[in-house]
Amino acid sequence: MPFANYKFPQGTLDAAKKEEIIHRTTAMFVEYFGEGVRPYSMVLVDEVADGGWGRADETLTMEKMGIPRN
Structure with a gap:
């Protein structure tokens, strides 16, 4: 079964x-x-809740990434 999981x-x-x-x-x-x-x-x-994930030992937020909220 093909499976994809996007976050x-x-x-x-x-x-x-x-x-x-x-x-x-x-x-x-x-x-x-x-x-x-x-x-x-x-x-x-x-x-995923804002701030609930990270990359390269840094917690990411929408503000840091410049992503506007809907």
């Missing part, structure tokens, strides 16, 4: 953007593996 800062995606990510990811799986994988494709879009 985004909380509040940066609305329902329409999440739905688009799910549709486009599923379409990519179908392109690579064929139509038979569509019913078995799983896409999770997780939201």
Whole structure:
């Protein structure tokens, strides 16, 4: 089963953007593996609380990255 798990800062995606990510990811799986994988494709879009993740030993926030809230 193809599986994708995206993580985004909380509040940066609305329902329409999440739905688009799910549709486009599923379409990519179908392109690579064929139509038979569509019913078995799983896409999770997780939201992480602001400041709840980091990179290179630094806690990241939306403000630090210049990402506006929706």
